[in-house]
Amino acid sequence: MLELNKQQTLSFHSELYKLIPQDHLLIRIHQLIDFSFILDFVQGHYNLFYGRRAKDPEMLFRLIFIQKLYNLSDERVIEETKVNLAYKWFVGLNPEDPLPDPSLLSLFRVHKIGAGEVENLLTEVVKQCVAKGLIKSSAVLIDATHTHSKYEASKPLQVLKQAANRLQRAVKKHNSKLLKQLPKMPEFEGEIREQEKQALAYLAHLGETVEELLPDAEGQVQSRLEETKKIVSDERLLAWKGVQSAIDPDARFGWKSATTSFFGYKESIAMTEDGIITAIKVEPGNVSDPKAFPELMKHTSETGLVVEEVLADKAYGSFTNLKLLERDGITPTIQLNEMMLYGHQDEHRDKFVYHKDSETVECPAGQHSIRKAKMGPKDGNECQRLTFFFDVEKCKDCPLQEGCYKPGAKSKTYSVPIIPEFKQKAVEYHNSEAFKQRYRMRYKIEQKNHELKNHHGLANSQYSRGLIGMRIQAVLTAIVVNAKRMVKLASPKMA
Structure with missing residues (x-):
């Protein structure tokens, strides 16, 4: 049952909050951002009339915000909030009020935030930024960065065995008596390729058996079944080019440069020249950069921001992207490759x-x-x-x-x-001195990528559940760095 449990009256101990400096970062953020949008976002995932009283979603979201702001774990953010007056004031509790168990933060992220289009949360924050007139620039910078999976890549045979063991453990936890009805893992024989084929056939049979025994599976069993199906259906698995982790089946190998690779995810980011991230798209590490471009532009336009120029490197200088910008009357300050x-x-x-x-x-x-x-x-x-x-x-x-x-x-x-005329115009602009001057501004988004990864934990994945967890992490991180930037933009001397 969803019932807001924010304090309506202050306690005697709330006088302690007067000790918090009025220029504290969390006070400034509270003054600039209305976090009540989270209520509309998660309300559909609560029963409004039955069940235990739920913790206030805005309070939980503010705890997660603090967690990303200071790069803390679930356990650490609860412990820190118990003794930090600014933290407790920010989440809307009295100094003596108890805090939720750390496990509730994970459940809230996965089952409430992760159940919706999490990118809409970022859009709501940017809309507030636009409404307050904090964004002065009409230029958007686009670039991609990467995040390492916290799980190591494995060889196909290891992936198949791990997936089978994880599914069996989930069934045992659900109903240990069913474990006897599952096919046992055989001893795989022959050359490594032959063993991989045998393991793949066994995993497929195991998944089908579990579905027959538990046709209405949910929770962890359902999650493990989804992992199993993803692995079994991956045609590139045995070629060592598809799924390479049973725990993180969405992670893929990508390239940072011609000689350096990574195992994880890629985040394509759109940011105003003022430093506000307007859109972010998370994909497996092997996805090419240009595919994210139209969606980044779409989400940016939904914030109410009027875009007149896009700055990006040659990865985004495709025929389709240039045509899209020409249609919308947007100047393409995009490095063109030789083919273009x-x-x-x-x-x-x-x-x-x-x-x-x-x-x-x-x-x-x-x-x-x-x-x-x-x-x-x-x-x-x-x-x-x-x-x-x-x-x-x-x-x-x-x-x-x-x-x-x-x-x-x-x-x-x-x-x-x-x-076509739009390509000719792009080429002429590309060769101009004005292009060279504007293109130098791309350093700003490179600085933003550094902030996301080195100050707020986006260098490595922190949550499980593959792509869904990575999307949640990336969007929450973007919201936090936007909030910090909004404080500076609202104070000209700081910006």
Whole structure:
């Protein structure tokens, strides 16, 4: 039963709160952010009329906020709040009031916050920031960072055995009598690849048996069944390129550079030039950066922020992303890669001459193309190419055919990209001095990534439950660093 248990009257001991300095960070944050949005977010996951009285969701959320702000564990934040007046005032309790058990914080994160679209919490905070007029810039910076999984990667055979053991333990905890009805793990024989195939078949059979015995499984059994299905259905597992942890099956290997890899997750971040994170998307470590771009822009627009410029590195300079920005009238201060700048380069590019009057191409031997056609996808997500066709019979006898015409080929063509206006504009801007000046501002988001990882624990995953837990951690961390930044923006001398 959801019943708000915030103090309506102050106790005698609340006089102690007068000792807290009025410029304390938590007091400033309380003055700037209305945390009541958490009530609407989690209310649907409580029974409003039956059951035990629930702890106030806003109080629990504020405890988790303190935890992320000072990078504390569940146990440590409860212990610290017992003796820290500022902490206890911030969560809305009297000095003598008891605090919840640390395990309640984990349950609240997973079953209440994790049950909804957690990114909406960040959107609500940014909306308040926009409403207060704290954001002055119309430019958004986009970049990606990474988080190491707190679990080590394992070889496929280890993953399969661990998953089977975890599922059996969950069934035993639920009903120990059912354990006898589960197929026992056999001794796997043969070469390592053969053993992996046997282990995969056993895990699949074990999962099916558990589902038959517990068709309405929930809680830990259901969670372990979901892990099992994810592992069994991963076609890349035995190639050592898919799931590599039974405990964290969503984590993947990604690359920080051409020579350095990591095992975990990738966070794509959108941030205003003022330093406010407007959107964050968490994905497994092997996902490419550009895919997150449209969703980051969508969530940013939902905050009410008007975006006029986007600054990003060349990972985001795809045809589709540039087209999206052109549609919305947004300046793309994005480093373009060679393919976007010049397109596919034919080795004979300088030897073929285009005649605009006749709309033909002349080859090095002086022959003109006989027809032309537009080639490539028509969905507008890639450049089409204008392809010119030559008389292949003349190519067969051409003295310059070496390196140009392959004997036996049925056609000889020469293609040039059809450059859309928005791409031409992007290329011209990319080569300008104004672009160079603005692009230097990207250091700001690199500083923000450093703050997230080194001051608030985003360097390593802290919660279990794979991708869901990582999304919760990343969003809560973003909310905390936004709150700190809002305090500085509200005090010009500090910003």
